[in-house]
Amino acid sequence: MLPSDPDALVEAALGGDRRALARILTAVENRTPTAEAALRRLYPKAGTAHLVGITGPPGSGKSTLVSAIIATVREGGRAVAVVAVDPSSPITGGALLGDRVRMQSYAGDADVFIRSMAARGHAGGLAPTSTAAAAVLDACGFDLILLETVGTGQSEVEVAAAADTTVVLEAPEMGDEIQASKAGLLEVADIVVVNKGDRPGAGRTASQLRAMLVGSVRAGRVREEAKDDRPRPKEPEVLVTTATTGDGVPELVAALERHREGRPSGADDPARRARAAAQVWSILGDRLRAELEGGTRRIATAAVLDAVAEHALDPFAAADRLLASLRTTDG
Amino acid sequence: MTDVRAAPARPLKVLIAKPGLDGHDRGAKVLARGLRDEGFEVVYTGLRQTPDMVVTAALQEDVDVVGLSILSGAHMTLVPKVCRLLREQGMDDVLVVVGGIIPDDDVAALKEAGVAATFGPGTTIGEVAEFLRSNARPRG
Numbered sequence: 001m002l003p004s005d006p007d008a009l010v011e012a013a014l015g016g017d018r019r020a021l022a023r024i025l026t027a028v029e030n031r032t033p034t035a036e037a038a039l040r041r042l043y044p045k046a047g048t049a050h051l052v053g054i055t056g057p058p059g060s061g062k063s064t065l066v067s068a069i070i071a072t073v074r075e076g077g078r079a080v081a082v083v084a085v086d087p088s089s090p091i092t093g094g095a096l097l098g099d100r101v102r103m104q105s106y107a108g109d110a111d112v113f114i115r116s117m118a119a120r121g122h123a124g125g126l127a128p129t130s131t132a133a134a135a136v137l138d139a140c141g142f143d144l145i146l147l148e149t150v151g152t153g154q155s156e157v158e159v160a161a162a163a164d165t166t167v168v169l170e171a172p173e174m175g176d177e178i179q180a181s182k183a184g185l186l187e188v189a190d191i192v193v194v195n196k197g198d199r200p201g202a203g204r205t206a207s208q209l210r211a212m213l214v215g216s217v218r219a220g221r222v223r224e225e226a227k228d229d230r231p232r233p234k235e236p237e238v239l240v241t242t243a244t245t246g247d248g249v250p251e252l253v254a255a256l257e258r259h260r261e262g263r264p265s266g267a268d269d270p271a272r273r274a275r276a277a278a279q280v281w282s283i284l285g286d287r288l289r290a291e292l293e294g295g296t297r298r299i300a301t302a303a304v305l306d307a308v309a310e311h312a313l314d315p316f317a318a319a320d321r322l323l324a325s326l327r328t329t330d331g
Numbered sequence: 332m333t334d335v336r337a338a339p340a341r342p343l344k345v346l347i348a349k350p351g352l353d354g355h356d357r358g359a360k361v362l363a364r365g366l367r368d369e370g371f372e373v374v375y376t377g378l379r380q381t382p383d384m385v386v387t388a389a390l391q392e393d394v395d396v397v398g399l400s401i402l403s404g405a406h407m408t409l410v411p412k413v414c415r416l417l418r419e420q421g422m423d424d425v426l427v428v429v430g431g432i433i434p435d436d437d438v439a440a441l442k443e444a445g446v447a448a449t450f451g452p453g454t455t456i457g458e459v460a461e462f463l464r465s466n467a468r469p470r471g
């Protein structure tokens with residue numbers, strides 16, 4: 001039986017017990033107190049893995065490519081983990097997690113760990129807990145962590161904040177779609193991959209993308225549109241792969257390495273800084289809310305919310321009042 | 332990751348696997364989609380899984396339920412193997428159910444091996460969902 005004590009679970013997971021690792025990931029997904037206790041111990045041990053986001057339209061071959069990357073990377077001996085996210089039904093909360101179908105299970109290889117996650121209502125292509133899950137895998141010694149997004153489209157730029165390196169997949173001969181994705185996904189790409197290189201038009205699509213992406217960066221458009229400190233694309237490399245045969249995948253793995261090595265370390269890395277901020281603000285939001293909705297403040301907080309509902313108070317004044325109430329010692 | 336009350340009601344997580352060389356995947360797919368629509372998080376493995384692959388997936392995904400779909404007649408060798416491997420991994424608290432073409436005469440032996448229930452042709456999604464909700468022990 002698995003220990004239920006978080007410290008014992010963490011010890012076991014760090015010692016290579018994959019079931020303990022899996023159970024910690026469950027706690028993280030379910031946001032239980034065990035998750036917080038485990039993350040407090042694991043976070044300081046994380047930070048060395050290369051987090052690679054894989055995004056792109058459904059059917060472009062993300063899962064197949066992930067599987068091909070695992071095969072190539074394992075030849076070099078590095079431990080690889082995958083977090084593959086699929087959508088949750090907004091109505092039932094259920095999810096069909098099918099990415100494993102395309103990924104060989106690598107059963108018997110303890111250095112490959114594949115985990116499916118339901119998005120659980122979170123938009124943006126990842127689950128709300130994907131970053132925390134990646135930190136757990138990182139602490140447990142996985143050197144490369146691949147985050148496969150839901151793949152619903154242009155809104156999935158969030159992956160760029162969650163990953164060190166963002167790979168955007170395109171399928172060949174999608175002329176119109178390429179124009180459409182220009183404004184979204186392609187802007188966050190560190191590497192653009194035209195997959196299904198065995199299909200006609202792959203080479204032409206890659207040339208079009210190269211011309212377009214280099215042009216937009218030279219014109220400075222991408223940079224000027226940056227609204228926050230999310231990592232901005234340089235001139236993304238455009239590669240062609242055939243995930244089903246592995247063609248072009250060693251070149252992709254080499255490009256990932258180059259991008260990893262070209263990055264600043266620690267807090268100087270804008271992606272890491274953005275990821276740190278996102279995590280802290282999210283926890284802080286949860287804590288503020290717990291403070292305001294709990295204990296002696298509960299009734300006063302409810303009264304402020306009622307006042308906003310009745311338009312007796314505007315939401316900004318309400319927020320100011322709730323913040324002020326936190327400064328009083330007795331609530 | 333901190334406020335427990337912010338957490339949604341957690342869905343049961345079910346692995347639907349097709350062990351062996353059996354190519355009949357209609358039932359498994361019907362079941363996977365149906366259980367999703369019943370609010371389960373369903374991991375589907377696809378065809379041609381060895382017992383080792385099924386158990387690896389169950390372990391990494393930390394599922395509450397392992398559902399095996401077998402129409403090939405190979406259930407008497409495949410199912411006990413999966414159950415034994417699950418036990419070896421300490422996963423005896425995972426609920427195992429089997430569906431497909433399972434002759435009545437084999438059911439007792441499968442239950443002996445660790446299977447909680449079997450479901451044949453004509454099974455409704457509602458029946459399966461109800462059984463899993465009342466019998467699965469949620470993780471951790």
Ligand code: B12
Pocket residue numbers: 347352353354355356357358359361362397398399400401402403404428429430431432450451452453454455459
């Ligand atoms: C359709 C079918 C095919 C299709 C399969 C298409 C596909 N992609 O699935 C094709 C034509 C390809 C096919 C081929 C063959 N078939 Co065929 N096939 C059938 C048939 C007519 C229906 C199966 C089906 O899809 N039912 C509809 C689905 C929705 O029902 P289901 O799978 O039973 O699933 C339900 C329940 O069983 C249960 N369930 C199923 N899985 C699970 C899992 C869990 C966890 C739970 C809780 C419940 C559950 O819930 C589901 C919903 O009600 C059956 C006969 C029959 N009446 O069952 C024969 C049958 C299964 N086939 C049979 C055979 C022999 C073959 C072939 C070997 C024929 C040949 N000689 O070439 C090949 C083998 C193919 C292969 N690679 O494995 C035999 C198997 C005999 C046996 N087991 O002893 C059967 C029983 C026919 C017979 N009476 O002889 N087949």
Ligand SMILES: Nc1nc2c(ncn2[C@@H]2O[C@H](COP(=O)(O)OP(=O)(O)O)[C@@H](O)[C@H]2O)c(=O)[nH]1
Pocket residue numbers: 056057058059060061062063064065102151195196197198199241242243244245
């Ligand atoms: N011809 C061809 N098909 C591919 C290639 N990569 C993936 N596919 C197929 O495309 C389909 C979707 O692949 P999948 O990996 O599930 O895409 P995802 O939805 O982006 O994860 C599957 O049928 C794959 O076999 C490729 O390089 N060439």
Ligand SMILES: [Mg+2]
Pocket residue numbers: 062063064098099148
């Ligand atoms: Mg996929």
